[in-house]
Amino acid sequence: MSGFFSAFTEANLGYLMGGLGITVGVSIISVVLSLIFGSIIGIVFFEKIPYFSSFVGTINNIVRNLPLLLIIFFTYFALPQLGLHLPIFWATVVAMTVFQSAMLAEIVRGGLEAVDVGQFEGARANGLTNMQTMWHIVLPQAYKKMIPPIISQLISLVKDTSLASGIVLAELTYRGQIIYAQNTNFIVPVLVVMTLVYFLLNYGLSLIAKWFDHKLA
Amino acid sequence: MSLFEQNFSVFLQGFGHTLLASIFALVGSLILGTIFAIMQVTNSRTARSIGNIYVQVFRNIPLLIITLFFYLAVAKVIKMTGFTAGTIALTLYTSAFIAESVRAGILSIEAGQMEGARANGLTFGQAMRVIILPQAFKVAIPSLGNQFINLVKNSSILAFVGGLDLMYQGNIVAANSFDTFTTYIIIGLFYLVITLPLSYYIQHLEHKLKKNA
Amino acid sequence: MSMIEFKDVQKYYGDFHALHDVNLKIDAGETVVLIGPSGSGKSTLIRTINGLEEIEEGQLLVDGFDLHDPKTDINKIRKNVGMVFQHFNLYNNKTVLENIMLAPRLVLHRDEAENKRIAMELLEQVGLADKANSMPAALSGGQKQRVAIARSLAMKPKALLFDEPTSALDPEMIGDVLDVMRDIARDSDMTLLVVTHEMSFAKAVADRVIFMADGRILEDSSTEAFFENPTEPRAKKFLSQVEHH
Ligand SMILES: Nc1ncnc2c1ncn2[C@@H]1O[C@H](COP(=O)(O)OP(=O)(O)OP(=O)(O)O)[C@@H](O)[C@H]1O
Numbered sequence: 001m002s003g004f005f006s007a008f009t010e011a012n013l014g015y016l017m018g019g020l021g022i023t024v025g026v027s028i029i030s031v032v033l034s035l036i037f038g039s040i041i042g043i044v045f046f047e048k049i050p051y052f053s054s055f056v057g058t059i060n061n062i063v064r065n066l067p068l069l070l071i072i073f074f075t076y077f078a079l080p081q082l083g084l085h086l087p088i089f090w091a092t093v094v095a096m097t098v099f100q101s102a103m104l105a106e107i108v109r110g111g112l113e114a115v116d117v118g119q120f121e122g123a124r125a126n127g128l129t130n131m132q133t134m135w136h137i138v139l140p141q142a143y144k145k146m147i148p149p150i151i152s153q154l155i156s157l158v159k160d161t162s163l164a165s166g167i168v169l170a171e172l173t174y175r176g177q178i179i180y181a182q183n184t185n186f187i188v189p190v191l192v193v194m195t196l197v198y199f200l201l202n203y204g205l206s207l208i209a210k211w212f213d214h215k216l217a
Numbered sequence: 218m219s220l221f222e223q224n225f226s227v228f229l230q231g232f233g234h235t236l237l238a239s240i241f242a243l244v245g246s247l248i249l250g251t252i253f254a255i256m257q258v259t260n261s262r263t264a265r266s267i268g269n270i271y272v273q274v275f276r277n278i279p280l281l282i283i284t285l286f287f288y289l290a291v292a293k294v295i296k297m298t299g300f301t302a303g304t305i306a307l308t309l310y311t312s313a314f315i316a317e318s319v320r321a322g323i324l325s326i327e328a329g330q331m332e333g334a335r336a337n338g339l340t341f342g343q344a345m346r347v348i349i350l351p352q353a354f355k356v357a358i359p360s361l362g363n364q365f366i367n368l369v370k371n372s373s374i375l376a377f378v379g380g381l382d383l384m385y386q387g388n389i390v391a392a393n394s395f396d397t398f399t400t401y402i403i404i405g406l407f408y409l410v411i412t413l414p415l416s417y418y419i420q421h422l423e424h425k426l427k428k429n430a
Numbered sequence: 431m432s433m434i435e436f437k438d439v440q441k442y443y444g445d446f447h448a449l450h451d452v453n454l455k456i457d458a459g460e461t462v463v464l465i466g467p468s469g470s471g472k473s474t475l476i477r478t479i480n481g482l483e484e485i486e487e488g489q490l491l492v493d494g495f496d497l498h499d500p501k502t503d504i505n506k507i508r509k510n511v512g513m514v515f516q517h518f519n520l521y522n523n524k525t526v527l528e529n530i531m532l533a534p535r536l537v538l539h540r541d542e543a544e545n546k547r548i549a550m551e552l553l554e555q556v557g558l559a560d561k562a563n564s565m566p567a568a569l570s571g572g573q574k575q576r577v578a579i580a581r582s583l584a585m586k587p588k589a590l591l592f593d594e595p596t597s598a599l600d601p602e603m604i605g606d607v608l609d610v611m612r613d614i615a616r617d618s619d620m621t622l623l624v625v626t627h628e629m630s631f632a633k634a635v636a637d638r639v640i641f642m643a644d645g646r647i648l649e650d651s652s653t654e655a656f657f658e659n660p661t662e663p664r665a666k667k668f669l670s671q672v673e674h675h
């Protein structure tokens with residue numbers, strides 16, 4: 001048992017927690033960005049603009065149906081071939097944002113479709129423009145219903161950030177690998193602690209989602 | 218296209234491993250997921266707790282951690298290849314999500330179905346098997362389909378443990394050819410061959426279900 | 431001067447011919463009741479007037495604007511033509527007061543203090559001043575409908591359209607809403623077009639009654655003439671049916 005804990009020197013623990021900071025940082029920046037882009041794409045779907053909506057829809061489907069790992073590798077290793085060099089952190093954020101925007105776009109579209117048509121008609125008949133109707137009436141109602149699925153996406157992001165260890169982003173999982181690379185006895189202890197950290201973070205988030213679910217039901 | 222031709226057999230091998238891992242994991246996670254879903258709706262508190270804990274734990278930790286655990290720790294005790302370790306991890310991870318889909322399906326079936334079957338003399342197990350589950354799966358098909366798509370995409374985790382899958386082979390071809398861009402595009406197309414038709418089929422099913430509702 | 435004028439209007443839903451050769455003129459200040467069996471096209475007709483449904487052929491002049499002209503800015507018409515719906519369509523995410531104040535603020539850029547004063551006055555008028563800060567979900571159907579009427583009135587429209595405003599209400603709520611509508615008809619010089627099955631309301635308030643069936647206007651007569659001696663056999667049959675309920 002003492003062997004178990006010897007993996008966790010103060011230095012190693014601090015190092016791991018720093019990794020957690022990067023994991024959380026990437027996740028939060030990505031979820032905010034994907035919320036913006038995902039909303040725009042979701043509205044484009046919803047508005048059914050001739051040709052444009054189905055074109056965007058096809059691109060979105062392609063992105064959604066690719067492995068995130070491939071998108072991460074592509075962003076970091078292939079884009080430089082086109083002259084676009086991104087630092088590891090931002091390559092991860094870009095890849096995550098592209099992937100999550102595609103996911104969130106579907107959620108936003110679903111949220112918009114769930115808003116009663118009466119809300120649109122009431123606002124339009126009341127003299128509001130399309131934009132005003134969206135912004136003041138429809139989106140606030142749609143977002144309220146979307147809070148739980150958005151939190152689920154945040155959980156996915158926290159988990160998926162571990163994939164960026166593949167491009168050597170020094171997030172939690174990567175730092176764990178560095179620690180047990182020094183001493184193979186540390187493998188199990190480090191994996192167990194990483195499991196705990198991810199679990200507590202994500203389970204906490206899922207409880208928040210559940211709370212909203214109840215409140216909104 | 219010469220890069221594609223030169224490495225055709227490598228890509229094909231990767232595609233084969235991806236497909237194989239996906240099919241193994243699909244079958245495994247369907248079985249496991251259904252078991253855990255049923256555990257979550259039984260009257261036994263122990264069974265419910267075990268089912269809940271399993272689902273919560275595997276849903277909330279990264280697939281990579283599970284994969285590394287099997288590849289680095291379990292493989293020390295029981296010899297296994299990266300492919301096997303990755304496929305097991307994929308199965309366990311996916312089964313938690315499938316359990317959720319199946320459970321939602323079961324809960325959507327009105328209580329009267331179970332009561333009717335039990336009043337009719339069927340045991341809980343029989344009622345589950347012949348009355349509830351067939352209806353529940355029908356409801357859960359779109360969501361199960363989405364889980365399968367996720368599974369295929371997630372199988373790229375094998376690349377982390379030398380699992381010989383598409384992603385792994387792609388990385389090797391990319392490193393050798395220096396044409397990372399083309400290589401990853403080709404790899405992407407291979408994934409899309411599996412996932413895109415499935416995805417459109419699910420959208421079609423969902424559309425049909427919505428219309429009937 | 432006519433406020434609303436249909437000239438040979440045709441409306442299709444796909445292949446379905448929903449409005450057939452509609453010709454109709456409603457003068458400013460008139461109160462007109464539109465009746466007809468279910469599916470006859472009453473909602474369709476009334477919804478074309480504020481552009482919630484588009485017409486395929488003919489001319490539809492509202493407040494001098496041609497709705498069939500693509501150059502017409504539909505928002506200009508909606509500013510002056512209010513609508514009250516069967517299912518209220520209050521903004522679920524706004525309080526009662528905000529429901530009333532939103533469009534005047536966004537569309538008319540009405541001064542905030544003035545906006546609030548007018549909104550409160552209207553709430554008094556419909557008897558719901560004490561509900562100003564409630565959410566729509568906390569109101570009964572009859573209360574919702576009275577708020578919806580206040581919301582429309584806040585825009586100070588020239589015309590107000592009602593599409594079966596009492597059909598979704600419990601019987602004991604209907605009276606309150608009809609009272610509010612009756613007051614509007616009596617006290618204002620707005621043009622009112624009301625789809626309803628409340629025949630006593632029609633008799634008491636309407637200047638004219640229009641009867642529709644199968645997407646056509648079959649009868650267009652003064653209120654007395656219509657109720658005393660409808661010319662159309664179908665109108666006769668319809669009247670005897672609704673009056674038995
Ligand atoms: N969006 C639509 N798409 C296709 N058909 C429609 C649509 N809206 C209405 N219709 C059809 O047009 C006809 C007229 O409908 P409308 O709603 O105007 O009737 P109504 O007189 O208001 O009936 P009710 O008294 O039931 O409200 C009906 O046959 C209806 O099925």
Ligand SMILES: [Mg+2]
Nearest residue numbers: 472473474594
């Ligand atoms: Mg109607």
